[in-house]
Amino acid sequence: ILAARSKVFRRMLYGEFRETSSREVRLDYTGAVLRVVVEFCFTDDGNASHHFGGPKPESFVRSLVRVSTAAHYLDIPHLETDVFKKLTDMIVELPSLACVVYNESINIGNPVEALSRMAQKKIRAQPGSCLLPAKENVGGVRSLDESLLETIVFDKQSRISEFDKFQCLQQWAERGSKGSVQGTEGISKVESELSEKISTTITNLAKQLDLSRRPAGGGGILLHRRWERQPPFDELMPESFVRSLVRVAAAAHYLDIPHLETDVFQKLTDMIAQLPSLACVVCDESINIGNPVEALSKMAEKKIRAQPRKSLLPAKENFFGGVRSLDESLLEKIVFDKQSKMTEFEKFQCLQHWVKRGSKKSVQGTEGISKVESELSEEISKTITNLAKQLDLSRIPVLKLTSVVEQSHLVTRDDLYQAYRSRALCAGRIDNKIVVEGAGTPEVNGTYIQEGEHHGTPMYHMEGMWEDREIVFSIFLNNKKIWYISIVPKGKKPGKYTDIDFYKCYDTSDNCGMIPFKGWRLLQNGKIPSPTCFVTDCFDNKTSM
Numbered sequence: 001i002l003a004a005r006s007k008v009f010r011r012m013l014y015g016e017f018r019e020t021s022s023r024e025v026r027l028d029y030t031g032a033v034l035r036v037v038v039e040f041c042f043t044d045d046g047n048a049s050h051h052f053g054g055p056k057p058e059s060f061v062r063s064l065v066r067v068s069t070a071a072h073y074l075d076i077p078h079l080e081t082d083v084f085k086k087l088t089d090m091i092v093e094l095p096s097l098a099c100v101v102y103n104e105s106i107n108i109g110n111p112v113e114a115l116s117r118m119a120q121k122k123i124r125a126q127p128g129s130c131l132l133p134a135k136e137n138v139g140g141v142r143s144l145d146e147s148l149l150e151t152i153v154f155d156k157q158s159r160i161s162e163f164d165k166f167q168c169l170q171q172w173a174e175r176g177s178k179g180s181v182q183g184t185e186g187i188s189k190v191e192s193e194l195s196e197k198i199s200t201t202i203t204n205l206a207k208q209l210d211l212s213r214r215p216a217g218g219g220g221i222l223l224h225r226r227w228e229r230q231p232p233f234d235e236l237m238p239e240s241f242v243r244s245l246v247r248v249a250a251a252a253h254y255l256d257i258p259h260l261e262t263d264v265f266q267k268l269t270d271m272i273a274q275l276p277s278l279a280c281v282v283c284d285e286s287i288n289i290g291n292p293v294e295a296l297s298k299m300a301e302k303k304i305r306a307q308p309r310k311s312l313l314p315a316k317e318n319f320f321g322g323v324r325s326l327d328e329s330l331l332e333k334i335v336f337d338k339q340s341k342m343t344e345f346e347k348f349q350c351l352q353h354w355v356k357r358g359s360k361k362s363v364q365g366t367e368g369i370s371k372v373e374s375e376l377s378e379e380i381s382k383t384i385t386n387l388a389k390q391l392d393l394s395r396i397p398v399l400k401l402t403s404v405v406e407q408s409h410l411v412t413r414d415d416l417y418q419a420y421r422s423r424a425l426c427a428g429r430i431d432n433k434i435v436v437e438g439a440g441t442p443e444v445n446g447t448y449i450q451e452g453e454h455h456g457t458p459m460y461h462m463e464g465m466w467e468d469r470e471i472v473f474s475i476f477l478n479n480k481k482i483w484y485i486s487i488v489p490k491g492k493k494p495g496k497y498t499d500i501d502f503y504k505c506y507d508t509s510d511n512c513g514m515i516p517f518k519g520w521r522l523l524q525n526g527k528i529p530s531p532t533c534f535v536t537d538c539f540d541n542k543t544s545m
Contacts (some may be wrong), residue, residue: 005041005429006072026066029070036067040079040136058100061090065104065112065500072111087115090120095129095273096139098122101150103144107529123152127160131168141168142175146201154208161263162210169209173202238320239281246285246293253292268296272303277321278301279312283334284326304334308342312350315406323350328383336390338519343508344395345404348388352408355384384410395514434460434515435534436485440527444485444502447536448475454494455480460515466500475515475533482506484517484523485531 027034061221064083071080102119105112123130132534133152144152153160154170160168215219239295245264252261272279283300286293303316304311312323312335335342335350342350388411394417396405434448441474448460457477464473466487474488478495478527487500505516 002038002041006074006076007119009041020525024349027070028065033066033070037070037074037076037079040082042072044247045151052484057090057094057097060088060138061100061427062104063181065101065108065115066273068115069108069111072189079506082116083356084115088118091119094127094133094138095122096131096133098130098139099141100139100143100150105150106148107145118158120124120152120155122159124155125272126273127140127158128164128266129273130510131282132435134274141172144172149201150208152167153205159266161259161266164265166206166209166268169202169205173198231521238271238275238278240327241279242268242278242321246282246289246296249296249511250292263298267295272300273321275314276303276307276310278325279321280313281321281325284330286325287330300333301337305337306342308340309346312342313346313353326354328380331383332390333385335387336445340507341506344509345390345397345400346409348391348396348405348408351384351387351391351410355380389415392508392519394517397509408432433536435536436462436475436531437534438529439485439503439531440529441502444473454478459494478505480507484518485526500525503530 003013014032029037048354068080068083070089071077071083071373084362087097087101091101098119102116102123105116105119121413130139133140141149141153149169149172152158153165171421177222178527218259249264249268252258252264268278268282279300283297283304285302286297311321314320316324323331323335330380331351331354391411393401393405393411393415398420401416401419407409432450434450436445436448439445443464443466445465446462448462450458451461452459455478457480460475464471464474466473470488472490473485474494475485476488476494477483483505484495484499485503486494488494489498492498503520503526504523505520507516508519515533515535517528517534518532520533522528522530
């Protein structure tokens with residue numbers, strides 16, 4: 001099996017390598033690393049957690065980098081790819097581990113060059129989160145070797161501020177100073193002193209700091225000192241802190257203190273990277289302020305679009321930020337953003353969470369007892385009712401419709417009936433047709449008949465004319481992600497560059513294969529307005545999907 005999975009193993013065991021004639025094969029890797037390699041060859045499972053498991057993520061990351069090295073040397077590309085993906089995901093979740101990956105991969109060299117480039121790119125994009133983590137003992141600048149300190153901290157392509165560079169040197173020096181010498185009575189003699197070598201390194205690097213890059217009056221220094229005195233933001237009331245920082249950015253803009261404005265922007269970016277739900281707080285506060293902090297609102301909206309669930313629906317209901325922190329005027333703009341990839345059920349959850357926040361504003365009676373704690377105010381009820389009408393309920397799975405949506409009383413019985421009916425029609429698709437209406441490109445309007453499948457989902461076709469040619473228009477779901485209304489050339493597979501595309505729509509039906517009723521966007525050959533789509537049964541009863 002090893003020989004079949006790896007050309008190198010094959011040459012070692014059955015080829016002309018000297019190991020062929022020997023009873024044992026020696027490899028320059030630890031037993032744990034080789035166990036992962038062998039297990040992958042047998043099972044296709046690259047999960048190394050049970051071999052390197054433990055409370056220290058740094059050790060686990062360094063071991064994974066060594067597994068990648070072994071996979072490269074033994075020519076097992078699938079294992080190498082799996083490890084790369086695993087490390088990328090770990091860095092996204094905990095950016096400070098990028099320093100560990102970079103340090104280990106640079107020490108190894110060429111076999112894991114792709115890993116070092118990936119880690120360095122992450123550090124450049126989020127220097128604060130990567131180099132100065134809230135938890136001191138997980139990665140960060142402290143995990144870098146002395147030889148890499150200058151390369152990373154003073155990287156000209158990084159957006160790190162001068163004060164953050166100073167903090168990096170300070171934290172790295174503190175790490176070095178903990179290597180103490182114990183006396184005869186077991187008492188540390190130099191616990192707080194830097195070794196001469198560390199002292200020389202830090203002194204030389206500190207000379208590269210541009211200490212003049214602070215605003216006149218010391219505003220930036222005071223702000224940094226304030227951050228230093230505070231415990232990590234997740235132990236405080238981060239929403240208030242974030243809103244205050246946005247107002248500091250607005251003041252810095254008005255008073256023309258660009259370095260302070262840049263520092264606050266970087267600080268907020270790092271906080272959002274660690275806690276995406278704070279993006280809603282930044283978005284809400286910056287949009288209310290307006291032009292002075294427009295860059296902050298754009299940054300926050302970009303984050304919400306990239307990670308809608310983490311940003312709007314944090315795991316803990318009472319956690320910080322999320323959709324609950326949005327003003328009523330922004331609810332539609334953010335939740336029903338056409339550039340977002342949220343599912344219909346996630347949009348419903350956003351409305352539900354926001355309602356819970358609004359319903360907590362209770363009215364106290366004469367005896368101090370809450371009389372309407374669980375009731376929605378008339379204004380909140382009207383807002384949510386109007387927004388709920390924009391939901392395409394037919395794209396929510398039946399189980400969730402029954403157990404969650406119906407019980408919430410946020411949607412009408414008639415809308416629920418239409419949703420159940422559409423899903424029933426979808427379950428027995430044999431006699432179903434799709435009606436496309438209202439497209440600015442009139443040729444695509446009409447009735448499409450189900451015929452064939454693409455990626456496990458039914459396709460729908462309609463004969464028509466395009467540029468004086470008889471053709472077939474098609475509706476199909478590509479890669480289970482995006483629906484298209486296109487012309488697929490005869491003899492070609494759908495979803496290729498040869499298609500003539502008119503409209504597309506992201507699938508938000510939780511992988512149920514429901515054709516979108518609305519939300520279609522223009523492509524090269526499409527014209528405004530975008531179409532709407534309906535499913536019809538064998539009796540031509542029309543229902544929105």
